[in-house]
Amino acid sequence: MIGCSAGGLGALKPLLRALTPPLPLPVIVCSHSAEPGTGLLVPLLARHARLPVREARERWPVEAGIIHLAPPGYHLLIERDRCFAYSVDEPVHYSRPSIDVLFESAADAYGAGLAGVMLTGASPDGAQGLARIRQAGGLAIVQDPADALAPTMPQAALDQAGADHCLPLARIAPLLNELAHCA
Amino acid sequence: MDRIDPALEDIELELFVRALRQRHGYDFGHYAPASLRRRVRQLVQTHGTGTISALTGRLLHEPEFVFTVIEGLSVPVSDMFRDPPVFRALREQVLPLLASWPRINIWQAGCASGQEVYSLAILLEEEGLYERCQIYATDFNPAALRRAQEGIYPARAAQAWSRNYLEAGGRHSLADYYSARYEFIKLDQRLRRNVSFANHNLVTDKVFCEAQLVLCRNVLIYFANPLQDRVLGLFRDSLVRGGFLCLGLRESLEFAPSGADFTALDANLRIYRRNVFTAPDGKA
Numbered sequence: 001m002i003g004c005s006a007g008g009l010g011a012l013k014p015l016l017r018a019l020t021p022p023l024p025l026p027v028i029v030c031s032h033s034a035e036p037g038t039g040l041l042v043p044l045l046a047r048h049a050r051l052p053v054r055e056a057r058e059r060w061p062v063e064a065g066i067i068h069l070a071p072p073g074y075h076l077l078i079e080r081d082r083c084f085a086y087s088v089d090e091p092v093h094y095s096r097p098s099i100d101v102l103f104e105s106a107a108d109a110y111g112a113g114l115a116g117v118m119l120t121g122a123s124p125d126g127a128q129g130l131a132r133i134r135q136a137g138g139l140a141i142v143q144d145p146a147d148a149l150a151p152t153m154p155q156a157a158l159d160q161a162g163a164d165h166c167l168p169l170a171r172i173a174p175l176l177n178e179l180a181h182c183a
Numbered sequence: 184m185d186r187i188d189p190a191l192e193d194i195e196l197e198l199f200v201r202a203l204r205q206r207h208g209y210d211f212g213h214y215a216p217a218s219l220r221r222r223v224r225q226l227v228q229t230h231g232t233g234t235i236s237a238l239t240g241r242l243l244h245e246p247e248f249v250f251t252v253i254e255g256l257s258v259p260v261s262d263m264f265r266d267p268p269v270f271r272a273l274r275e276q277v278l279p280l281l282a283s284w285p286r287i288n289i290w291q292a293g294c295a296s297g298q299e300v301y302s303l304a305i306l307l308e309e310e311g312l313y314e315r316c317q318i319y320a321t322d323f324n325p326a327a328l329r330r331a332q333e334g335i336y337p338a339r340a341a342q343a344w345s346r347n348y349l350e351a352g353g354r355h356s357l358a359d360y361y362s363a364r365y366e367f368i369k370l371d372q373r374l375r376r377n378v379s380f381a382n383h384n385l386v387t388d389k390v391f392c393e394a395q396l397v398l399c400r401n402v403l404i405y406f407a408n409p410l411q412d413r414v415l416g417l418f419r420d421s422l423v424r425g426g427f428l429c430l431g432l433r434e435s436l437e438f439a440p441s442g443a444d445f446t447a448l449d450a451n452l453r454i455y456r457r458n459v460f461t462a463p464d465g466k467a
C-alpha cells in the first residue's frame with residue numbers, strides 16, 4: 001500500500017521497477033497525480049514496473065502480484081472481503097483519491113497484514129491513514145523526509161503516525177521484496 | 184492514540200444501522216460497508232460523541248437528529264456537467280432519440296443539491312425539448328432537496344462548471360443561466376418550471392412514474408450488489424421499452440442480474456437502453 005503526491009512519479013518509477021516478480025502480495029498505489037485529466041498514469045507506470053500495472057477495478061478483488069492504481073477523481077477503498085470500492089465523497093486535503101481514505105479502509109480490511117508506505121508529497125494526506133494502519137497492527141514505512149523531493153507528506157506521517165522504518169527511497173523496494181517473501 | 188477494536192466497532196455499527204432502520208425507517212443495511220463505516224466515523228468526530236454507541240443514543244432520543252445523520256451519510260457531493268463527455272453524449276445521442284416521444288418524463292434519482300438537474304434542464308432548453316419534458320428530481324436527503332430547489336451554489340465552483348459546460352457542447356455561456364451575488368451564484372429559476380423535486384428513498388420506495396430517461400449517477404456506487412440489483416430493477420420497471428439509463432462513469436451493470444435487461448448505447452459513458460423484450464418483472 002503506497003501513497004504519494006508531489007514528486008511522487010519520480011519516486012514511484014524506481015520503486016516499482018525494483019519490486020521483483022513474482023510478488024506474492026498485492027501492491028496498491030494512491031498517487032495524487034491521479035487527479036482527473038491524467039488518465040495516463042497506468043501506461044506511464046506500466047513502462048517502469050516489472051509487475052503488471054492496472055487501475056483498481058470497482059468491486060473486483062485485490063489480486064496478488066499486481067500493482068493496482070487508485071482511479072482519478074474517486075476515492076479508493078478496500079472492503080473487508082478485500083474487494084475494491086469507490087466513492088465520490090468530498091476530497092480529503094483537497095485530494096480525491098485520498099491516501100487517508102485508502103489507508104484507513106485497508107487497515108480495517110487487512111489489520112496486521114499490511115504495510116503502508118508514505119513517499120514524497122506536499123500534502124498532509126495519508127498521515128492519519130498511516131496512524132490507522134499502525135493502530136491495527138500494520139507496518140509503517142516512511143521515506144526519509146531528507147531524501148524526499150517534497151518532505152511535507154513524509155514529515156506529517158512521522159509526526160502523526162511515527163514509523164517502523166524511515167528509509168531513503170532506494171532502500172524501500174528491497175524491504176518490500178523481503179517482507180513480501182516472508183509474509 | 185486510541186486503539187481501535189474492530190470487533191467492537193462492528194457491533195456498534197450494526198446497532199446504529201438497526202436503530203436508524205427501526206426507529207426512523209432508513210435502511211443502510213445494504214450500503215457498501217467501507218464507505219458507510221467512514222461516514223459514520225466522521226459523524227462521531229463531527230459531533231464529538233466519542234463512540235458510535237453515543238451517536239446511536241442521540242439518534243434514538245433526539246427526534247431531529249436523524250436529519251443530521253442523513254445529511255452526514257448521504258454524500259450530497261456533486262458538480263454541474265460533471266464528466267462533460269457524458270453530457271455531450273446525452274445532448275448529441277440521447278436527446279435526438281428522446282425527441283420521438285411526444286411527452287418526455289425524466290427521473291433524476293439521487294439528485295443531491297441539484298447541480299445535475301440544472302445541467303440537464305440547460306441541455307433540454309438548448310436542444311428545444313424542455314417544454315415537452317417533466318423532470319422528477321428525487322433524493323432521500325431533505326436538506327439536499329431544499330438546496331436543489333434554491334439552486335444557490337458557491338461562486339468558486341462557477342469557473343470549473345463553465346469549463347465543463349463548454350466541453351459538454353454548451354451553446355452559450357454558463358453565466359447566461361445564473362446571477363452572481365457576493366460569494367454565490369443562483370441558477371435561473373425558470374430552469375425548474377418543469378421540475379418536481381420529491382423525497383424518494385431508492386431502498387424502500389417504489390416506482391412512481393413512467394420515464395423515458397433515468398439519470399442516476401454516483402449513487403449505486405454506494406450500494407452493495409444486492410441493493411444495486413434491486414434499484415436497477417426499479418429503474419427497469421420505471422422505464423418505457425427502449426428508455427434510457429445513464430449511470431456514473433465508474434458504475435456498471437456487471438454485478439447485478441437486472442443488468443441483463445439493459446443494452447449499452449455507449450458502454451464507456453455508461454449510457455444504456457432498457458431492452459424492448461423484457462417483461463416488467465424482468466423475465467424475458
Ligand SMILES: C[S@@+](CC[C@H](N)C(=O)[O-])C[C@H]1O[C@@H](n2cnc3c(N)ncnc32)[C@H](O)[C@@H]1O
Pocket residue numbers: 088257258259260261262265292293294295296299321322323324327383384385386399400401402405431
Ligand atoms: C454523490 S451524490 C450524486 C450526485 C449526482 N448524481 C452526481 O453524480 O453528481 C449521491 C446522492 O445519492 C443520494 N442517495 C443515497 N442513498 C439514497 C437512497 N437510498 N435514496 C435516494 N437517494 C440516495 C444521496 O443523498 C446523494 O445526494
